Amino acid sequence: EVQLVESGGGLVQPGGSLRLSCSASGFAVSDNYMSWVRQAPGKGLEWVSVIFSDGSTYHADSVKGRFTISRHNSKNTIYLQMNNLRAEDTAVYYCARALDYYINWGQGSLVTVSS
Amino acid sequence: DIVMTQSPDSLAVSLGERATINCKSSQSVLYSSNNKNYLAWYQQKPGQPPKLLIYWASTRESGVPDRFSGSGSGTDFTLTISSLQAEDVAVYYCQQYYRTPFTFGPGTKVDIK
DSSP states (O other): OOEEEEEOOEEEOTTOOEEEEEEEESSOGGGSEEEEEEEOTTOOEEEEEEEOTTSOEEEOTTTTTTEEEEEEGGGTEEEEEEOSOOGGGOEEEEEEEEESEEEEEOOOEEEEEOO | OOOEEEEOSEEEEOTTSOEEEEEEESSOOEETTTTEEOEEEEEEOTTSOOEEEEETTTEEOTTOOTTEEEEEETTEEEEEESSOOGGGOEEEEEEEOSSSSOOBOOOEEEEEO
């Protein structure tokens, strides 16, 4: 059974950093492409980043230069390193497994950026 | 970037009646080499992650009731719930996975009338 479990969220001050983790089971993250999608409180889904099976990455313009997606194959885990956080980054962050379309989602990790 | 729009923003439908949601992409998401539309639909209920309903614009995900169907091609797509059930109350999103960034529509909220 495929499972995705996010961790690492919490309260951080503006300008601070946080690293989210997404631990996967039931499949190999290196064989799929994996994404982060976020949802601000009461808002819609916003695509954040992707790491393809060949290791290439892409980030939304809203986070480019501040966020970095990566993976650790032996831990079967993907990460989202978030630096220089802003209030507008406050959201639930979901990791998702893609077979082109997003077939599996984690339960999400809440990140709150506030002083 | 490909911009996704949805209409209406919300709709209320009587139990057993049809609900129709439209999605439009700013560029075609039809890949000519395989004739596939890179368009998916997701359902999200309060406090839950999104759930995949439809992919390739019209292929129903395993386990999804057959009252859900997707249609359309190129830039114009539709999600239809043929006979609305109480458990279908949710927000529905379309997403293009044709080109990064893999953008989502703003969502359509479906309620019971």
